[in-house]
Amino acid sequence: MRYLHGGDVYRDRVEYDFSININPLGMPQECVKAAKEGVALSSARYPDYRGEALCRAISAKKKIKEDYIILGNGAAELLYGLCQFLRPKKGRVAVPSFQEYERALVSAGAELSAWGLQEGDGFALSPSFVDSLQGGEEIVFLCNPNNPTGRVIEREQLQRIMIRCEETDTYLCIDECFLPFLGQERENELSVMQELEKYPHLVILRAFTKIYGMPGLRLGYACTANFSLLEGIRGVLQPWNTSIPAQMAGIAALQCDSYLTETYELIAKEKKFLLEELADGLAEKIYLSEGNYILLKSRRDLKERLLEKGILIRSCADFRNLSEGYFRIAVRRHSENKELIRRWRSLN
Structure with missing residues (x-):
């Protein structure tokens, strides 16, 4: 069976995983x-x-x-x-x-x-x-x-x-x-x-x-x-x-109510940061999202180039109704999001 999802950190050197839409705060x-x-x-x-x-x-x-x-x-x-x-x-x-x-x-x-x-x-x-x-x-x-x-x-x-x-x-x-x-x-x-x-x-x-x-x-x-x-x-x-x-x-x-509040506040703040950075010359197109992830268009080799830098993102080329050049990135903690942007900008 061909694996169709994010999170495959077992076959490459991955420092930062933006391919899975998991709570960046980690397990309570x-x-x-x-x-x-x-x-x-x-x-x-x-x-x-x-x-x-x-x-x-x-x-x-x-x-x-x-x-x-x-x-x-x-x-x-x-x-x-x-x-x-x-x-x-x-x-x-x-x-x-x-x-x-x-x-x-x-x-x-x-x-x-x-x-x-x-x-x-x-x-x-x-x-x-x-x-x-x-x-x-x-x-x-x-x-x-x-x-x-x-x-x-x-x-x-x-x-x-x-x-x-x-x-x-x-x-x-x-x-x-x-x-x-x-x-x-x-x-x-x-x-x-x-x-x-x-x-x-x-x-x-x-x-x-x-x-x-x-x-x-x-x-x-x-x-x-x-x-x-x-x-x-x-x-x-x-x-x-x-x-x-x-x-x-x-x-x-189910008892961790404050954790959920902290999660929502973090996602809202960090998604705003990412959207501003992505719009500043990184993404060809960004799609409106209310989720804790962002769908975008960019250079077709983006996943491979970022993986060389230790960052894994989700290529959406295997989704029905999408194709090469579509990617999904998760919203992470600020230090991780800054590192994603820094390494992305370093691509030639």
């Missing part, structure tokens, strides 16, 4: 401590295969019913489980977007129905998208904010899409993994987690990976009010799919 120390305690417990017991303590903590934090939640070894495992259970003949993805939606569909034998986001619209989802949903696909995947573009789908548009999917008996999976980076107020505006009971075809994906800086622990969850769908997904997942350290780190993470 409360989570590190909890994970270490989980390692000690792991010698004597299996994980709780349903992760009930973590599900209770998510339920209390997100104000949704505990039995709407299913845990996964990262959100990616759950979208694969969703497709393996549903076995759709065709699935819709608005592209460019996270490539695992397509791979999960194909792995389940489905045909991809790709809806091309237009560069002239800044890769925003057009209002005509909802009209195109006529029941020809059994499932639709949307990412909010989208990856790699960083564009969001506003609540009013999401509402129309959710209604249309119910009318056409179409499952709708909305990936909200990057939403917490936008700050609590904006997250509340855009999240549809409180709409689950109104829309039985709705599935929401969330991950601890990005916002809590724990990609190596692998922890995510899906939520839906559709109990037959939940049980179907459980039926295709392996038991004990989330480890004791991951579950305990997740419980600790």
Whole structure:
């Protein structure tokens, strides 16, 4: 299987990794401590295969019913489980977007129905998208904010899409993994987690990976009010799919409110810095993003040249509807961002 993502720091000399959209603050120390305690417990017991303590903590934090939640070894495992259970003949993805939606569909034998986001619209989802949903696909995947573009789908548009999917008996999976980076107020505006009971075809994906800086622990969850769908997904997942350290780190993470505030403030400040620097002769074009990452156009050999300088960025040439010369960079701490800009400017 060809690796299609960022974060491959194992085959090159990488000092600064801007290819993955992970919280630059790193994992909260409360989570590190909890994970270490989980390692000690792991010698004597299996994980709780349903992760009930973590599900209770998510339920209390997100104000949704505990039995709407299913845990996964990262959100990616759950979208694969969703497709393996549903076995759709065709699935819709608005592209460019996270490539695992397509791979999960194909792995389940489905045909991809790709809806091309237009560069002239800044890769925003057009209002005509909802009209195109006529029941020809059994499932639709949307990412909010989208990856790699960083564009969001506003609540009013999401509402129309959710209604249309119910009318056409179409499952709708909305990936909200990057939403917490936008700050609590904006997250509340855009999240549809409180709409689950109104829309039985709705599935929401969330991950601890990005916002809590724990990609190596692998922890995510899906939520839906559709109990037959939940049980179907459980039926295709392996038991004990989330480890004791991951579950305990997740419980600790949900108590780290000040960490989230610090994250949002850092991302807002540092993205402004990066945008100003990129616009000063580095990027050919910069696209509007509300995410903790920036999509841009630049010289085609940028990734290779920066890698020579010890910096890894994400080439977006392998995303559907993008090509050579498109790149995504994550927003990091100020010292790292300054080093990225310094080494970038040193390229001849």
